[in-house]
Amino acid sequence: MGTISALLFDFGGTLDGPAHWLDRFLGSYSAVGVEITRAELDPAFDHATRIGYGATRVVARFGLTDLVRFLVGHQFEYLRKSGPDQLRARLDDSGAAGRHRLVEAVTNSFVRETSAGLAHSRKVIGPLHSRFKMAIVSNFYGNLDRVLGEAKLDRFFATVADSSRIGIFKPAPGIFEDALKKLQCAPQSAAMIGDSLSKDCAPAHILGMRTVWLCTEPRCGEDSAAADVTIRSIDEVAQLQW
Structure with a gap:
C-alpha cells in the first residue's frame, strides 16, 4: 500500500x-421530556430525511439550526399521525403553539450537541x-x-x-x-x-x-x-x- x-x-x-443522527435526535427528544423509543422514532427520522433529500432547493440555503428545525418539524408531523398512541395524544393536546415549543426545544438540544462535536x-x-x-x-x-x-x-x-x-x-x-x-x-x-x-x-x-x-x-x-x-x-x- x-x-x-x-x-x-x-x-x-x-x-x-x-453518534448517528437518529441516536442524537433520540437523546434530544428525551432531554426535553418526550419519551420515545429508537424503534418508534426511526420511521419518523426516515420520513423527514427523505423529505429533506427531496427539498434541496429549499434546504440549500439553510444553516445547521434551520436544517434541524426543518427535519424535526417533519418528524413531529409524522409522529402526530403515525406515532405511538400516547405521543400522538400528547401532540394533539399540545396544540400548534405547544408543538412549536417542542420542536424548538428538540432543535436547540440537537444543535448544541452537534455544535460541540x-x-x-x-x-x-x-x-x-x-x-x-x-x-x-x-x-x-x-x-x-x-x-x-x-x-x-x-x-x-x-x-x-x-x-x-x-x-x-x-x-x-x-x-x-x-x-x-x-x-x-x-x-x-x-x-x-x-x-x-x-x-x-x-x-x-x-x-x-x-x-x-x-x-x-x-x-x-x-x-x-x-x-x-x-x-x-x-x-x-x-x-x-x-
Whole structure:
C-alpha cells in the first residue's frame, strides 16, 4: 500500500459527534421530556430525511439550526399521525403553539450537541490540514457547505461531495470517485474515515482506499474485512501511522 496523501471524511456521526443522527435526535427528544423509543422514532427520522433529500432547493440555503428545525418539524408531523398512541395524544393536546415549543426545544438540544462535536473536530482536523489533502463525502441535504462554514471547518477541505448536490448517494462508488477526482488523488493514496461499515468503509475498500471505521459501540470488537483500522474517537485519526 502506497503512502496516504489524502483523507476523506464522512460528516454525520463522524465529524459532528460520535453518534448517528437518529441516536442524537433520540437523546434530544428525551432531554426535553418526550419519551420515545429508537424503534418508534426511526420511521419518523426516515420520513423527514427523505423529505429533506427531496427539498434541496429549499434546504440549500439553510444553516445547521434551520436544517434541524426543518427535519424535526417533519418528524413531529409524522409522529402526530403515525406515532405511538400516547405521543400522538400528547401532540394533539399540545396544540400548534405547544408543538412549536417542542420542536424548538428538540432543535436547540440537537444543535448544541452537534455544535460541540464540530468544535472538537475543528481542533483535530486543523493540524492534519498541513499534512493531507482532505475532502468530505456525505449523504447530506445540499447545504453541507453552509454548515461547514458556520463551524469554521470549510477552510480545511479542498472539496465537499454532498450527495444532494451531485445526485449520488453512498454507498454508490460515484460519490467517492467525485471527491477523489477533485482532489486529483488515486484511491490507493487515500483513506476514508467514517462511522458506517456499509456506507463508508465497504465501498471505499472496494475502490482500493484505506478504510478507517469510527465505532463507539460494543460491536467495535468484531472483525470486518471492510475496515483496515477501527478507532473509537475522531481524536485517533491524528495518531494513525500511514
